[in-house]
Amino acid sequence: xxxxxxxxxxxxxxxxxxxxxxxxxDNHTGGWRAERPVVDHDRCTNCLICWLYCPDESxxxxxxxxxxxxxxGCGLCAAECPVDAISMERExx
Amino acid sequence: MVMKxxxxxxxxxxxxxxxxxxxxxxxxxxxxxLKVLGPNTIAxxxxxxxxxxxxxxxxxxxxxxxxxxxxxxxxxxIDDALKAMGKRDEVNLLVVAGxxxxxxxxxxxxxxxxxxxxxxxYICFDNESYMNTGGQRSGTTPFGARTSTTPVGxxxxxxxxxPELRKDLMAIIAAHNIPYAASTSIAYPLDFMERxxxxxxxxxxSYIHCHSPCPTGWSIESSRTVEVARLAVETGAVVLxxxxxxxxxxxxxxxxxxxxxxxxxxxxxxxxHLLDDPEAIEHLQQVVDRGFAATLASMS
Amino acid sequence: MKTxxxxxxxxxxxxxxxxxxxxxxxxxxxxQTHTVEYLAKFVADGELHARLTKVESEHSxxxxxxxxxxxxxxxxxxxxxxxxxxxxxxxxxxxxLRLPIVxxxxxxxxxxxxNIWSDHxxxxxxxxxxxIQLYAAxxxxxxxxxxxxxxxxxxxxxxxxxxxxxxxxxxxxxSEPIVPISQEEADAFMPPPGxxxxxxxxxxxxxxxxxxxxxxxxxxxxxxxxxxxxxxxGIAAQVWREFxxxxxxxxxxxxxxxxxxxxxxxxxxxxxxxxxxxAVLGLRARGAKVGLVNIRSFRPFPEQELRQALAGxxxxxxxDRDIGYGTTGMVYPDVLRALYALPQRPIAxxxxxxxxxxxxxxxxxxRCFELGLEASGERTVLWPDARGPEEGxxxxxxxxxxxxxxxxxxxxxxxxx
Numbered sequence: 001x002x003x004x005x006x007x008x009x010x011x012x013x014x015x016x017x018x019x020x021x022x023x024x025x026d027n028h029t030g031g032w033r034a035e036r037p038v039v040d041h042d043r044c045t046n047c048l049i050c051w052l053y054c055p056d057e058s059x060x061x062x063x064x065x066x067x068x069x070x071x072x073g074c075g076l077c078a079a080e081c082p083v084d085a086i087s088m089e090r091e092x093x
Numbered sequence: 094m095v096m097k098x099x100x101x102x103x104x105x106x107x108x109x110x111x112x113x114x115x116x117x118x119x120x121x122x123x124x125x126x127l128k129v130l131g132p133n134t135i136a137x138x139x140x141x142x143x144x145x146x147x148x149x150x151x152x153x154x155x156x157x158x159x160x161x162x163x164x165x166x167x168x169x170x171i172d173d174a175l176k177a178m179g180k181r182d183e184v185n186l187l188v189v190a191g192x193x194x195x196x197x198x199x200x201x202x203x204x205x206x207x208x209x210x211x212x213x214x215y216i217c218f219d220n221e222s223y224m225n226t227g228g229q230r231s232g233t234t235p236f237g238a239r240t241s242t243t244p245v246g247x248x249x250x251x252x253x254x255x256p257e258l259r260k261d262l263m264a265i266i267a268a269h270n271i272p273y274a275a276s277t278s279i280a281y282p283l284d285f286m287e288r289x290x291x292x293x294x295x296x297x298x299s300y301i302h303c304h305s306p307c308p309t310g311w312s313i314e315s316s317r318t319v320e321v322a323r324l325a326v327e328t329g330a331v332v333l334x335x336x337x338x339x340x341x342x343x344x345x346x347x348x349x350x351x352x353x354x355x356x357x358x359x360x361x362x363x364x365x366h367l368l369d370d371p372e373a374i375e376h377l378q379q380v381v382d383r384g385f386a387a388t389l390a391s392m393s
Numbered sequence: 394m395k396t397x398x399x400x401x402x403x404x405x406x407x408x409x410x411x412x413x414x415x416x417x418x419x420x421x422x423x424x425q426t427h428t429v430e431y432l433a434k435f436v437a438d439g440e441l442h443a444r445l446t447k448v449e450s451e452h453s454x455x456x457x458x459x460x461x462x463x464x465x466x467x468x469x470x471x472x473x474x475x476x477x478x479x480x481x482x483x484x485x486x487x488x489x490l491r492l493p494i495v496x497x498x499x500x501x502x503x504x505x506x507x508n509i510w511s512d513h514x515x516x517x518x519x520x521x522x523x524x525i526q527l528y529a530a531x532x533x534x535x536x537x538x539x540x541x542x543x544x545x546x547x548x549x550x551x552x553x554x555x556x557x558x559x560x561x562x563x564x565x566x567x568s569e570p571i572v573p574i575s576q577e578e579a580d581a582f583m584p585p586p587g588x589x590x591x592x593x594x595x596x597x598x599x600x601x602x603x604x605x606x607x608x609x610x611x612x613x614x615x616x617x618x619x620x621x622x623x624x625x626x627g628i629a630a631q632v633w634r635e636f637x638x639x640x641x642x643x644x645x646x647x648x649x650x651x652x653x654x655x656x657x658x659x660x661x662x663x664x665x666x667x668x669x670x671x672a673v674l675g676l677r678a679r680g681a682k683v684g685l686v687n688i689r690s691f692r693p694f695p696e697q698e699l700r701q702a703l704a705g706x707x708x709x710x711x712x713d714r715d716i717g718y719g720t721t722g723m724v725y726p727d728v729l730r731a732l733y734a735l736p737q738r739p740i741a742x743x744x745x746x747x748x749x750x751x752x753x754x755x756x757x758x759x760r761c762f763e764l765g766l767e768a769s770g771e772r773t774v775l776w777p778d779a780r781g782p783e784e785g786x787x788x789x790x791x792x793x794x795x796x797x798x799x800x801x802x803x804x805x806x807x808x809x810x
Contacts, residue, residue, distance in 0.1 A: 002149065006606060010613045015491035015552035015621070017614055018592045018600040024110030024149040032115065048098035052282055053319055055121035056111065061103040074115035074308075075316030088316070133596045137460075148604045155594040157463065158603035159456070160486055166418075166453035170460025170468075171594070173444035174416040178466060178587050184596055202456070205449030 002026025029056065033073030035088040037066050043085035050077035050086060094287045101286065102128055106153045113146035116315035118279040118305040118322065119218040120146060123189055125282050126216055126301075127154060129289040130185045135171065139164035139190030139199060142225045143218065162199035164188045165206035168213045185293055186213040193223045196232035196260045207269045207298040214292045215300045217262060220307035228310040232260040235330075237377060239363045240310075250366050256380040266300045267336050273299040275335040275344065279306070280322035284344055288335060304331045312362020324357040329385035334392065341393045351385070354378045399571045401535045401564035405471060405497035405557070406431035408539035410441045411579045412495075413586045414469040416461035418446035418454045420476060423509045424561040425499045428471040451476035455483040455494070462492035463602065465593040467543060467586035470494065473561060474501035474515045481519060487554045488523025488618070490602065491591060493546030494554040496524075497539055499565035500663065502749045510750020511561040513663060513715040517691075517723040523618055525551075525625055526692040528662040529559040530648075532569040534689075537636065537644060540574065544583055544632045549590050551625040553618075560664040562750065578639050626693040646695035649702045651677065651684030657765050658703055659685040660728050661712035665746070665753045669712070672758035683762060688724065699731040706739045710765040712758075714747045721774050740770040746778045753778075 002023060009019055044064055051059045058071035066077075078086040095101055106127035113120045119142055127134065134154045138144040140161040147156060159167045168188050175181040195203060195217040203215065222240045223229040230240040236256035239245050243252040266274050273295045275288035285303060292299035306322045308315040325331040326345060333345035354377050358364040367373040399407065406428050409417070417436075419429040435441035446457045451472050462468040472480060477498065487494055502512045516526060527542065529535040535557065542555040559565060574582070592600055606614055626646055637643025650670060652658060659669050666687040676683045686702045688695070703709055709732065713722020720726075725743040732738050744761045747753040760777045764784055768775065776782040 003607070005149075006610045007613075010606070010610045010617075013614065013617065014549070016592045016602065017606060018602055019148075019150045019604055021150040021153045021599050021601065022108045024108050024112075024151045027110035027112060027149065029110060029112070048101075052098040052101060053121065055113065055117050055124065057105050057107065057109055057124065067109070070109040072115035074318075075314075076116050076319055079316040080319055132599075135464075135594045135596065144603075145605070147601075150601050152601065153599060155596060155599045156601045157594055158601075159459070160482060163452060163456035163459075163483065166448060166456035167460035167463075169446050169448065169453070170416060170418055170457030170462075171464050172460075173418075173446045173457070174461035174464050174466035174468070177415040177442070177444040178464075180464075201449055202453050205453060208449075209447065 028069050029072050030068045030070055033071060033091050035073045035075065036068065036091055037071065037073070037075065037077050037086045038089050039064055039066060040085045040087070043083050045083055047082065049080050049082060053077060053080045095283055098283070104128065106132060108151050108153060110149065111146045111151045112148070113142065114309045116308045116318040117142070117146065118307070118318055119143045119191070119220070122216070122218055122279055122285065122303050122305060125286050126187065126189070126289050127152070129286050130187060130293055133183060134185040134187050137164045137168045137171070137186070137188045139188065139194035140225070141191035141194055143189055143191070145225060161194055163202055164190050164194065164199060165202040165215065169206045169209065169211045172211045172213060181212070188213060188215045190215070190217055191224070192217060192219040192221060192233040193231045196262055204269065207266065207271050207300070210297045212297055214289065215298065216289070216303060217301070218303050218305040219262070220305050220310060222310055224307050224310045233262065235259060236380060237364060237367050237373065239366060245366045263302050270339070271300055271336070272297045273335070273337055274302070276302045276331070276333050278304040278322050278326050278331055278333055280319050280326060281333065281345060284333060288344070291335070291337070310363070313360055317360050321357065321360050324352065328352045328354050328357040328381065330354060330357055330381050332385060332388045334388065341391055343392055354381050394573050394575050397571045397573055398568050399532060400427070400566050400568045401529070401532045401559045402427035402499060402566070403431055404532050404536035404571055405539045406435065407573060408536045409469040409495070410435050411574060411576065412540055412543040412583055413467065414441070415443050415466040415586050416446070416458070416468045417443055417470065418448050418457035418461065419470045419472065420448055420451045420454045422451070422473055422476040424501060424565045425471045425473045425476070425497070427565070428497055428499070451479045452483060455480045455487060458494045459483065459487050459490065459492060462494050463490065463594050465587055465589050468494045469496070471497040471499070473499045474503055477515045477519060478503060481522070484519055484522035484524060491552040491618070491621070492554060493543070493552055493589065493591065495539065495542045495546055496554065496556050498556050498558040499561040500558050501561040508749040509561070511563055512748045512750065513558070514748070516556055516558045517715045520692055520723065523553065523622065524692065525553055525555040525622065525690070527555065527557050527690055528688065529557060529564060530664050530667050530687055530689070532564055532567070533571050533642070534644070535559045535564060536571055536573065537640070537642060540579070541632050541636050541644070545625060545629045547584065547589055548628050548632070551621055551628055552591050553621055553625060558663070563664045572640070574640060582635065582639060622693050626690060626695060629690060644689060646690040647698050647702060648687040648689065649684070650687070652686065652702050653705070654682055655684035655706055656682040657708040657710060657762065658706040659683070659710050659712055659758070659761070660688065660699070660703070660724070661714070662688045662691055662724060663714060665712060665714055668753050668755060669758050672755035672762070675755055676759065676762055681762065691724070694727050696731045699728065700734060703732060703739065704735060708765055709739045709741045710761055711741065711743045712761065713743060713745050716745050716748060740768070741773070742768050742770065743774045745774065745776045751778055
């Protein structure tokens with residue numbers, strides 16, 4: 001999960017220990033998922049409610065595709081979708 | 094005011110890969126707040142879940158995890174230093190903290206910063222207990238709730254201090270004659286963003302209280318977190334309103350017939366021990382009714 | 394510059410003003426209060442272009458300083474005693490963030506019993522927070538140390554906060570003739586404020602501050618912080634030499650006084666070392682081979698310099714105006730460390746004097762001298778000015794408590810008359 005980067009940051013620190021933005025991208029939280037959201041694009045009205053409620057920015061604003069690298073499978077998108085266009089499916093394994 | 098999700102900017106100021114629990118509403122609220130405030134923001138984060146899950150560079154804006162209780166003091170120093178150096182106009186100063194950091198350990202620092210008319214926006218994500226340390230009760234824990242320090246036992250079941258004594262942060266902050274304060278909920282993001290926008294136009298302190306259910310601490314199915322937040326408003330347990338220069342206004346319409354409090358409590362494991370006790374439910378209903386009526390009566 | 398007649402609090406405030414501080418946050422506490430009042434007046438009179446954040450506690454005072462310094466401002470605060478105790482958490486925080494905040498401390502003991510007078514307990518219990526700690530022995534030193542502290546703290550190889558400590562009332566409230574530095578000289582000596590090279594909160598270069606570091610790498614960071622503090626000794630000495638070139642007053646990490654032929658050497662910090670000088674002169678006049686070492690930089694600790702200064706002594710008496718309960722005074726162990734590497738170690742005694750502001754006179758020091766010559770070294774911690782210990786002052790048994798008032802009687806209303 002990119003933990004080893006702490007070493008580079010400590011080495012870099014001349015005084016205060018500060019971190020660059022964006023290093024969290026190494027945390028592929030998609031691995032936490034028990035269920036995955038699947039979008040039925042035929043039903044989807046592109047209202048963006050799912051996108052708005054996603055805490056993890058895992059729904060693409062333009063395409064309403066799920067980013068499974070980071071999606072934790074919380075199911076908020078499916079629960080909030082007003083037209084039931086998102087279903088939660090069990091992850092294999 | 095932005096009326097539809099489509100009108101919300103697609104620019105994100107958080108990087109993916111945060112280590113929060115699934116369906117974390119604090120992360121969601123922080124995401125929405127930064128959408129409004131934009132990149133010229135310095136975010137001061139009092140200790141709490143949010144500070145921890147923002148680690149490894151999640152925010153794209155300068156982000157400073159300070160101590161548990163001193164975020165309002167740190168932002169005061171920043172505000173004054175930037176003013177002394179002639180750089181204050183360039184930046185939004187934001188504090189994000191939890192209810193423990195706001196209602197309990199950090200209350201005097203917040204009170205002082207407001208009284209000094211420091212120019213900053215303070216957002217309290219209220220999940221009604223100390224979630225970062227595993228869910229201990231706080232000054233905003235509601236009556237009856239099970240937390241790790243208000244367990245359900247034979248002698249006492251959940252939080253048992255008088256419901257009237259629960260800290261009403263909005264009232265405490267309003268008593269400072271703050272220029273702007275708003276009670277918001279994570280279930281109403283467009284309203285929340287509008288309140289943050291208004292707060293950002295204030296020269297001086299502004300306070301946003303955001304009701305933020307915690308799926309982990311409240312034992313809610315993660316997918317129902319927003320629904321629970323919405324039920325809090327629909328039952329009247331949480332009232333959304335703003336105080337602008339002393340003028341109080343409801344910001345969310347309330348149906349004449351409010352939903353019974355049981356509907357809000359039922360999806361939450363922390364109230365499970367009360368659900369088979371009609372007397373307790375009736376008691377909680379009365380507590381909510383009284384609080385709701387008092388808040389409504391206080392509107393301008 | 395013409396000579397001024399200032400007390401220690403004014404000297405600290407004037408020094409901060411000369412350094413062109415931009416941000417000040419402080420909370421009143423006796424005997425520091427005047428420092429903040431003076432600075433408020435300078436700001437109100439337009440003599441100082443700074444913001445004074447009038448916080449609601451000392452915890453918030455140092456927290457506001459952390460905020461100000463983390464956006465690059467030159468930052469100053471002042472406190473003491475209970476105030477520093479309340480700040481304690483933030484002391485570690487500021488040092489860990491490597492922010493060059495300067496704090497003036499008018500030393501005062503801690504309650505209870507309630508006592509507003511001077512000893513070094515308040516700063517010494519915070520000796521391990523990562524701050525540089527400098528102790529002034531005179532009001533001129535308060536001025537010189539506070540002023541130079543900014544340049545030491547902001548040095549790119551240091552970037553640590555600095556405490557300049559001076560005895561409450563004895564220095565904070567007593568006025569002495571002071572020669573200030575002119576603003577022109579100050580500006581030539583000191584880099585302009587707000588130009589710091591330390592990492593700051595800047596939307597144009599967003600960084601994350603104050604986040605977690607896991608055990609695997611924690612020692613690496615602690616080592617760096619420690620090394621910066623150790624290395625600041627040489628940088629402070631350099632800054633003080635530059636300052637001396639302008640003012641003719643060169644400060645040093647330690648002062649030595651009649652060390653060459655001394656058989657007994659006093660070691661200590663703060664204004665009591667000025668009293669000790671007077672006592673040493675008196676004792677010398679009577680033929681005693683005695684001298685002293687004044688430690689000005691307590692953190693970092695000038696081990697080498699001290700060892701060299703103490704090398705010839707047969708007896709070393711460490712004066713501590715503080716007590717590490719259950720062990721020794723807090724200066725003593727560090728002096729022992731300096732002595733340990735000597736091939737011929739002297740007898741080293743620790744004398745606890747002047748706690749809670751008990752007056753230290755030349756006679757007190759003479760008593761310490763007598764005890765220092767007599768002591769076998771078996772008992773190391775002695776309390777010469779306390780009632781109770783064998784070597785201390787006997788209680789006056791003739792002083793008796795009045796009879797306790799009878800319940801329901803009139804004794805409390807002065808009935809005895």
